Amino acid sequence: MQQTSSKYRFLLINAFSLPPTSPYLHRSVDGPKEKLLVNHDLIAHHLEGVDWELHPGALTPYGDWPVESREEFCLVAAARLPIVREACESGKYNGIVLLGGGEPGVLESREIARPFNIPVTSCGYAQMHFATLLGNKFSVIDLAEVHNMYYYNLVVQHRFDQRCASIRNLNFPLPRPGHELKYAVREQKEKALRGEPSEMVEAAVEHAVAAIEEDGAEVITFGCSAAFWMQPFLKQRLLALGWDVPVLEGYSCAIELAKSMVNLNISASALCYPDAITQRPRKRVRF
Known part of the structure; x- marks a missing residue:
């Protein structure tokens, strides 16, 4: 993605990708980003005026079928975090949208993105x-x-x-x-x-x-x-x-929420997602 004057510079990240040889493929693996984004025709109007890229997601580490169980979600969550960190460190994006209804790695992704003041949204x-x-x-x-x-x-x-x-x-x-x-x-x-x-x-x-x-x-x-x-x-x-x-x-809601957070110039709270070394730690966290 080249730097442009667009207000919204988003990276959309799939929850996972399957090997091209998988018999359980459920979306295209070749072609332009519009073809690779599932239900693009349904959500295209939400992406008008947005400079966006689509990351296919990390390959599933457990097998060649879609994620569904807790174990599988845990594994794909860990695989997605390096993608989020690389995106934040690149300086290309001011919003990250995690695709997938089960939103694996959402809390950890917010923790990664918070010091960069980049909002992370997810479908659920x-x-x-x-x-x-x-x-x-x-x-x-x-x-x-x-x-x-x-x-x-x-x-x-x-x-x-x-x-x-x-x-x-x-x-x-x-x-x-x-x-x-x-x-x-x-x-x-x-x-x-x-x-x-x-x-x-x-x-x-x-x-x-x-x-x-x-x-x-x-x-x-x-x-x-x-x-x-x-x-x-x-x-x-x-x-x-x-x-x-x-x-x-979920996709349209996550995209529109990301746009709203960019408009408000807000991301996650540093109290909810503190750094490992904090300048002013709290004495307790109350429920």
């Missing part, structure tokens, strides 16, 4: 904050139980457990060795884009309505980024049923 965190600006409680539409429980921890970590009505499981797990429906999510997206009935979209509609009627949700969000593509479909279907509720998608 951004969705939850915007959701609580729009309604009393939100529900999360997610793909698989193992990811549901990982995301449950994120809700608690970000202190939104009193504002989250529920996490709803579509039971469309991501592909991995031994999984019989290993291409289900990709095929469901392709069906919907062709205008054909998609079982995944139908399940999302069913769960979103239940979240509203039974759980008390007033805003709908998504967990895994592999579900973000459903945002316009779900929004339209809920409106047709008479439910005029916000349906949020």
Whole structure:
């Protein structure tokens, strides 16, 4: 990226990348950044006026399938941190957007970026904050139980457990060795884009309505980024049923939050993310 007069100079970093030979590839590995950014057509207007680059993410160190379990998230989080540090030290960027619904390495990335006064945003965190600006409680539409429980921890970590009505499981797990429906999510997206009935979209509609009627949700969000593509479909279907509720998608929320933080010239607090050697340490940290 060349230095320009743009107000926003962002690096978008994927949570991970798979080897080109992986049978579980879920996004393009060749071509311009617009092709490599999943759901670019959905979020392109949020990137207007932004000078941005896309990092594909570090190769998964555990295997050649998408991340879903706690162990896998821990490993890809560690692999993403050197990318964040290099980006901060380069001086090229004034905002970093961590892609991926599970936002691996988000707290550590903020700690790295804070001395550079570079805001770091992420999908789950951004969705939850915007959701609580729009309604009393939100529900999360997610793909698989193992990811549901990982995301449950994120809700608690970000202190939104009193504002989250529920996490709803579509039971469309991501592909991995031994999984019989290993291409289900990709095929469901392709069906919907062709205008054909998609079982995944139908399940999302069913769960979103239940979240509203039974759980008390007033805003709908998504967990895994592999579900973000459903945002316009779900929004339209809920409106047709008479439910005029916000349906949020993580990439756009994270990008817009990063732009807001640049506008305000703020990043993370040095009290929340102190240096290893602090000039004025506190005597205690209260809850």
